[in-house]
Amino acid sequence: MESQNLTRVLEFHLLGLTDDSATQLILLKIFLTMYLITMLGNLLIILAVTSDTRLHTPMYFFLSILSLADIGFSSSTVPKMLANLQTHSKSISYTGCLMQVAFFFFFGGLDSQLLAVMAYDRFVAICHPLHYPIIMHSRLCGLLVLLALSIALLDSLAHCLMVSQFNFCTDVEIPNFFCDLPQLLKLACDYVSNSKLLLYLFAAVFGGLPLSGIIYSYAHIISSIRRVPSASGKYKAFSTCGSHLSIVSLFYGTALGAYCSSAVFHAPKMLMVASVMYTMVTPMLNPFIYSLRNRDIKRALWFLACKAAHCP
Numbered sequence: 001m002e003s004q005n006l007t008r009v010l011e012f013h014l015l016g017l018t019d020d021s022a023t024q025l026i027l028l029k030i031f032l033t034m035y036l037i038t039m040l041g042n043l044l045i046i047l048a049v050t051s052d053t054r055l056h057t058p059m060y061f062f063l064s065i066l067s068l069a070d071i072g073f074s075s076s077t078v079p080k081m082l083a084n085l086q087t088h089s090k091s092i093s094y095t096g097c098l099m100q101v102a103f104f105f106f107f108g109g110l111d112s113q114l115l116a117v118m119a120y121d122r123f124v125a126i127c128h129p130l131h132y133p134i135i136m137h138s139r140l141c142g143l144l145v146l147l148a149l150s151i152a153l154l155d156s157l158a159h160c161l162m163v164s165q166f167n168f169c170t171d172v173e174i175p176n177f178f179c180d181l182p183q184l185l186k187l188a189c190d191y192v193s194n195s196k197l198l199l200y201l202f203a204a205v206f207g208g209l210p211l212s213g214i215i216y217s218y219a220h221i222i223s224s225i226r227r228v229p230s231a232s233g234k235y236k237a238f239s240t241c242g243s244h245l246s247i248v249s250l251f252y253g254t255a256l257g258a259y260c261s262s263a264v265f266h267a268p269k270m271l272m273v274a275s276v277m278y279t280m281v282t283p284m285l286n287p288f289i290y291s292l293r294n295r296d297i298k299r300a301l302w303f304l305a306c307k308a309a310h311c312p
Contacts, residue, residue: 011091013173014084017272021088028085034280035078041287042067048300055300058136059125062118063290065145066247069110070283076103077178077279084177097179102160104178108255109155109206113148115248116210116217120144122241123217127224155206162198176272178279207255214248243290250285254278 018024049055049064077100084090092100125132159181166188174183185195221241228234254277291297 011093011172012097012179013090014081014092014177014179015173015175016081016084016090016177017269017276024085024088028082031078031085031280032082034284035074035082038074038280038284039071041284041291042071044301044304045287045290045297048297048304051304052296052300055296058121058141059118060296061141062114062121062145065148066111066114066118067287069107069114070286072103073107073111074280074283076100076107081177092179097184098160098163100179101163101181101184102156105159105181105206106152106156109152110148111251112207112210113151114145115244115251116213117144117148118244119214119217119248122244123221125240126221151206155202158202158206162195162202166195176275178275180271180275211252218245243294246289247282247286250282251278254282 016024017027045067046064049060080092080096080100084092121136124135128135163181163184166184168187168189172187174180174187176183181199185199188195218241225234225238254274291301
């Protein structure tokens with residue numbers, strides 16, 4: 001097939017989840033509700049942490065930044081999908097596609113880095129409790145967040161630069177509801193082998209290293225907890241990192257499932273379902289996981305509710 005430079009590609013076509021108009025209307029209502037819950041839940045977490053001085057600790061500081069990253073991660077793809085479902089359109093401009101790639105990998109990378117930072121925070125809290133206030137001081141917390149932002153920005157720039165070098169064939173249909181990079185790679189006419197190697201390298205560096213840090217931290221955490229003599233002490237130690245482990249499992253489990261399945265199987269519908277899981281379901285569930293399992297967050301949210309309702 002004849003190829004053309006990426007700058008000449010005016011738009012891509014997102015095939016989406018379905019072509020049926022009635023089903024699109026149902027999906028629009030479902031996904032809009034999920035998106036609003038995601039926004040509200042994560043904003044409440046941020047508001048609770050910033051308004052309650054008892055939550056001004058490293059763990060909740062990182063949690064508030066994670067909620068902000070979840071808002072951005074979900075907003076990088078969902079609004080365009082909702083607009084396409086509303087207008088029954090499938091198109092996205094080249095600029096819009098490139099922006100989706102940029103914001104998707106920035107906020108997704110930030111999520112990944114923050115989960116590793118939070119694992120390190122739990123590692124210090126459980127394995128070195130006496131030195132925790134000294135190690136996790138406010139300056140280090142700020143530097144860790146700045147480092148996470150810098151790595152996420154580098155991740156985004158690297159992927160955008162790779163996409164900008166693609167030459168596409170005339171068929172520019174993406175079997176997903178957003179500009180999914182592995183699907184874009186399949187549409188490229190040349191440099192496919194080199195691009196695949198770069199994609200795997202970026203995944204290993206920007207995704208594999210944080211995951212390795214999380215595994216390393218929890219290996220030491222589990223080893224330390226096993227040495228706790230009392231059952232109540234073990235339960236208390238595990239409860240402090242249970243929410244974080246749940247979020248790590250959701251985020252990495254769905255993302256790895258989506259990208260591994262796209263590399264091994266040609267099953268667009270399965271890939272789109274997995275994409276819905278990690279772009280919409282995971283950011284929506286994160287606030288519930290932390291608020292339902294954390295008495296401090298529940299107390300802060302209850303205080304906000306009473307304050308808004310003018311409780312005596």
